[in-house]
Amino acid sequence: GENVEQHPSTLSVQEGDSAVIKCTYSDSASNYFPWYKQELGKRPQLIIDIRSNVGEKKDQRIAVTLNKTAKHFSLHITETQPEDSAVYFCAENSGGSNYKLTFGKGTLLTVNP
Amino acid sequence: DSGVTQTPKHLITATGQRVTLRCSPRSGDLSVYWYQQSLDQGLQFLIHYYNGEERAKGNILERFSAQQFPDLHSELNLSSLELGDSALYFCASRNSGTYNEQFFGPGTRLTVL
Numbered sequence: 536g537e538n539v540e541q542h543p544s545t546l547s548v549q550e551g552d553s554a555v556i557k558c559t560y561s562d563s564a565s566n567y568f569p570w571y572k573q574e575l576g577k578r579p580q581l582i583i584d585i586r587s588n589v590g591e592k593k594d595q596r597i598a599v600t601l602n603k604t605a606k607h608f609s610l611h612i613t614e615t616q617p618e619d620s621a622v623y624f625c626a627e628n629s630g631g632s633n634y635k636l637t638f639g640k641g642t643l644l645t646v647n648p
Numbered sequence: 649d650s651g652v653t654q655t656p657k658h659l660i661t662a663t664g665q666r667v668t669l670r671c672s673p674r675s676g677d678l679s680v681y682w683y684q685q686s687l688d689q690g691l692q693f694l695i696h697y698y699n700g701e702e703r704a705k706g707n708i709l710e711r712f713s714a715q716q717f718p719d720l721h722s723e724l725n726l727s728s729l730e731l732g733d734s735a736l737y738f739c740a741s742r743n744s745g746t747y748n749e750q751f752f753g754p755g756t757r758l759t760v761l
Contacts (some may be wrong), residue, residue, distance in 0.1 A: 578753060578755055590676040625688045633696050633704040634679070634750070635681060640690045
């Protein structure tokens with residue numbers, strides 16, 4: 536069945552340090568893996584995504600890596616800033632052409648100034 | 649602003665009642681997805697509509713139903729409400745012309761007393 540495990544559930548780092556959040560999935564047919572950032576009381580917003588035919592993707596301070604064999608993908612944030620503090624969700628497209636998303640439970644990232 | 653609108657922002661009601669949540673997708677988006685976010689269950693997919701037709705169902709209770717109208721707005725109907733239905737309800741829309749990104753609305757916070 537569809538399942539996404541996300542670790543850690545909370546992560547506290549000092550400003551300027553790197554943060555890494557990891558997810559594993561079970562559906563070998565999954566082909567799309569987005570990461571969403573959700574600030575308190577706000578909507579989830581896509582920050583980066585990766586397709587199954589790509590191993591790594593970068594966008595400024597954010598990068599995502601995908602290991603299809605091991606069925607895991609990770610979010611890397613470098614040079615963290617206080618405004619990076621939020622809940623981060625990984626997800627997989629578990630619905631084939633329907634593109635419905637199965638989300639991990641989320642990681643509360645706190646960046647301490 | 650994602651371009652997806654949801655009304656109302658907040659809804660407080662009593663057990664046993666029925667409510668309707670409304671979502672207007674981004675201009676041109678044919679797909680609407682509904683998600684429920686609660687503290688214990690995280691973000692859970694409920695249902696997907698594409699151009700007026702139901703395409704996929706997730707963990708949606710029989711007391712819940714949805715529809716998408718010819719103007720592409722969607723409504724989520726929740727009936728016989730229970731305390732456990734209290735949650736944030738998000739809709740998201742997607743344009744089949746773009747790869748996969750789902751744009752989330754601001755959400756409706758439902759409180760059942």
